[in-house]
Amino acid sequence: MENKAHAMAAGAFVLVVSALLALLAVWLMRDNTQRDMYEMTTNEIISGLQPQATVNFRGVPVGKVEFIGFDSKIKGNVLVRVSIDRAAPITQSVFATVASQGVTGLGFIQLDDTGDSKERLVANDDNPPRIPLKTGGLDKLLKQSEVIFKQVELASVQLNKLLSDDNQKAITGAVTQIGEAAASVGKLSTNMSSVLDAQLGPDKVNIPKLVKNMDATLVSLQGTSAQASATIAEIGVTARRLNEKGGPLDKLAEGGAALAAGAEAFSAGTLPKLGEVADETTRAMRQLRRTVSSVDDNPQALIFGNGRPTPGPGEPGFSATGVKK
Numbered sequence: 408m409e410n411k412a413h414a415m416a417a418g419a420f421v422l423v424v425s426a427l428l429a430l431l432a433v434w435l436m437r438d439n440t441q442r443d444m445y446e447m448t449t450n451e452i453i454s455g456l457q458p459q460a461t462v463n464f465r466g467v468p469v470g471k472v473e474f475i476g477f478d479s480k481i482k483g484n485v486l487v488r489v490s491i492d493r494a495a496p497i498t499q500s501v502f503a504t505v506a507s508q509g510v511t512g513l514g515f516i517q518l519d520d521t522g523d524s525k526e527r528l529v530a531n532d533d534n535p536p537r538i539p540l541k542t543g544g545l546d547k548l549l550k551q552s553e554v555i556f557k558q559v560e561l562a563s564v565q566l567n568k569l570l571s572d573d574n575q576k577a578i579t580g581a582v583t584q585i586g587e588a589a590a591s592v593g594k595l596s597t598n599m600s601s602v603l604d605a606q607l608g609p610d611k612v613n614i615p616k617l618v619k620n621m622d623a624t625l626v627s628l629q630g631t632s633a634q635a636s637a638t639i640a641e642i643g644v645t646a647r648r649l650n651e652k653g654g655p656l657d658k659l660a661e662g663g664a665a666l667a668a669g670a671e672a673f674s675a676g677t678l679p680k681l682g683e684v685a686d687e688t689t690r691a692m693r694q695l696r697r698t699v700s701s702v703d704d705n706p707q708a709l710i711f712g713n714g715r716p717t718p719g720p721g722e723p724g725f726s727a728t729g730v731k732k
Contacts, residue, residue: 443530455514
């Protein structure tokens with residue numbers, strides 16, 4: 408009896424402890440956050456999204472998925488009902504997309520706001536308002552991949568047609584003909600080069616350059632002709648001015664006559680006088696030469712004078728030897 412009492416006490420204790428642990432877990436996991444219900448509908452595939460999945464607003468957890476099913480209002484659409492924290496800024500411009508978490512592939516709802524509206528979306532749990540559910544990046548990529556695969560398939564079909572046996576033969580023949588044509592063009596270019604070298608080489612006339620030089624020469628000649636015409640006109644005007652009475656030529660003639668008269672007067676009056684002056688200058692030079700010779704012969708004469716001159720023949724004191732008596 409005592410063993411049964413101990414077993415019953417132990418069992419009761421275990422049950423009480425289990426109940427207390429359950430109550431503690433419920434108390435710890437209680438959620439006092441006030442949430443509002445919203446709905447989303449789409450005709451796209453939402454694979455990977457499960458109830459209790461997280462709802463994020465720009466990466467911040469704000470709620471969870473409550474229900475996933477079919478939309479009774481729009482036939483064929485999938486309905487997703489979510490509960491979102493009232494503190495989240497859910498405006499009328501908010502939209503949702505289905506995203507995947509890392510490598511696990513688990514889906515979640517990503518909310519974002521275009522910023523077009525600042526008015527809050529009014530919640531109503533009896534008739535929850537609907538948030539637009541747009542196609543996610545992965546879905547867009549899948550759709551584009553289908554289009555790309557179709558284009559690749561079409562390109563492969565066209566390529567197979569292009570590389571058929573008949574087309575390959577035609578392409579090979581065309582390539583051969585192109586090679587022959589290239590060889591012919593090479594020979595022709597060589598022949599043309601030799602002809603051009605013979606006709607227009609360095610030792611021959613460079614016709615294009617000659618034409619350019621002729622054009623430049625003609626332009627220069629036209630300019631020179633215009634300048635010459637203008638110069639001739641100016642020369643004519645100048646000639647008329649020179650030939651006018653009282654003009655430069657008339658005054659030059661008068662000046663020439665005056666110059667001739669002056670030259671004649673110079674020849675008649677001035678030249679004789681210049682001759683006399685030249686004769687006087689000659690005599691003065693002779694006397695100066697004699698004086699210098701006398702000084703050289705008798706330097707004492709500068710101090711004592713010349714003294715008495717030597718007597719000549721027939722004069723008293725004359726001596727044929729030149730010695731004074």
